[in-house]
Amino acid sequence: MSGFLEGKVVAITGAGRGIGRAVALACAAEGAKVVVNDYGVSIDGSEPSSEVADAVVREIEQASGSAIAVADDISQMAAGERLVSVAVEQYGRIDGVVTIAGILRERMLFNMSEEEWDAVIATHLKGTFTVFRAAAAVMRKQPGGGSLVGFTSGVGMWGSVAQANYAAAKGGIVALVRSAAIGLQKYGITANAVAPVANTRMAANVPGGTAETGEPEDVAPMVVYLLSDAAREITGQTYTVVGGRVALWSQPREVREMVTDGRWTPADIAARLPAEVGTDRMPMLDYIEAMQARAAAAGS
Numbered sequence: 001m002s003g004f005l006e007g008k009v010v011a012i013t014g015a016g017r018g019i020g021r022a023v024a025l026a027c028a029a030e031g032a033k034v035v036v037n038d039y040g041v042s043i044d045g046s047e048p049s050s051e052v053a054d055a056v057v058r059e060i061e062q063a064s065g066s067a068i069a070v071a072d073d074i075s076q077m078a079a080g081e082r083l084v085s086v087a088v089e090q091y092g093r094i095d096g097v098v099t100i101a102g103i104l105r106e107r108m109l110f111n112m113s114e115e116e117w118d119a120v121i122a123t124h125l126k127g128t129f130t131v132f133r134a135a136a137a138v139m140r141k142q143p144g145g146g147s148l149v150g151f152t153s154g155v156g157m158w159g160s161v162a163q164a165n166y167a168a169a170k171g172g173i174v175a176l177v178r179s180a181a182i183g184l185q186k187y188g189i190t191a192n193a194v195a196p197v198a199n200t201r202m203a204a205n206v207p208g209g210t211a212e213t214g215e216p217e218d219v220a221p222m223v224v225y226l227l228s229d230a231a232r233e234i235t236g237q238t239y240t241v242v243g244g245r246v247a248l249w250s251q252p253r254e255v256r257e258m259v260t261d262g263r264w265t266p267a268d269i270a271a272r273l274p275a276e277v278g279t280d281r282m283p284m285l286d287y288i289e290a291m292q293a294r295a296a297a298a299g300s
């Protein structure tokens with residue numbers, strides 16, 4: 001133990017498997033008391049079990065750490081509240097929350113059902129809101145504020161061919177994080193997002209694989225850092241973390257403009273927009289074209 005989070009209490013969703021488990025173990029190894037949330041579901045969100053959360057608590061205890069399991073469905077408001085109240089009742093405060101729980105229901109947009117849309121938005125986006133909301137209500141009243149860490153994905157910024165629900169949820173999480181950062185700054189609460197890539201059962205589901213990868217344990221140190229006193233000045237940021245690489249995403253900004261006196265007509269826009277404002281090429285198109293070229297080269 002190196003004590004980077006000594007004395008802190010953190011709650012982590014989706015902490016029973018994959019990246020969440022690695023984050024929970026790393027937080028405990030750095031001295032935090034950990035509330036381990038995991039609904040214990042299959043990749044599509046079905047078949048819940050409390051066993052995976054309990055198993056991580058046992059791992060932490062075997063390493064002489066302190067942890068408690070909460071095997072709730074984090075998309076429910078009551079689950080967010082319970083996660084935070086268990087931390088406060090058991091350990092006296094809540095210094096950090098990390099929302100890692102996630103599921104996938106992949107489908108082309110034109111075939112996606114309402115249920116597939118709702119389940120993914122509920123787990124990722126609402127499952128971040130339920131926890132941030134409950135934690136912020138406690139953190140704003142306690143000395144030292146606190147840290148909120150959401151989990152997004154590159155596809156939340158870039159879009160995804162067959163995961164419109166997932167990409168929309170992940171983009172929403174970045175907007176939620178930025179809103180929390182702005183709204184909670186005066187209470188000493190930071191909010192940041194991590195966009196990881198790591199070998200987990202979820203990554204195994206990405207069609208065509210990912211361009212680069214690493215292990216869940218590679219992602220954990222960055223989350224520990226964001227939860228620590230060393231990162232108290234960092235807020236509203238999104239970081240890619242994969243293998244040995246950490247990268248900062250830019251804040252969206254307008255890149256070009258055109259202005260008219262009065263109101264535009266469609267004809268004026270058609271005449272001026274292509275040359276004056278134009279478009280901003282989607283990075284995902286380059287990525288897809290590169291993948292197609294690789295596949296064609298491999299096939300020839």
Ligand SMILES: NC(=O)c1ccc[n+]([C@@H]2O[C@H](COP(=O)([O-])OP(=O)(O)OC[C@H]3O[C@@H](n4cnc5c(N)ncnc54)[C@H](O)[C@@H]3O)[C@@H](O)[C@H]2O)c1
Nearest residue numbers: 014017018019039040041074101102153197198200202203
């Ligand atoms: N693995 C990657 O390469 C990658 C890439 C981009 C983003 N992410 C994000 O990182 C996070 C972790 O992904 P992972 O690869 O470790 O996935 P994983 O499937 O290994 O783990 C996700 C965990 O969340 C739990 N969970 C699902 N629904 C829940 C709910 N309603 N309440 C509580 N727990 C619930 C599951 O039981 C599971 O243990 C996810 O938010 C994912 O979208 C992962």
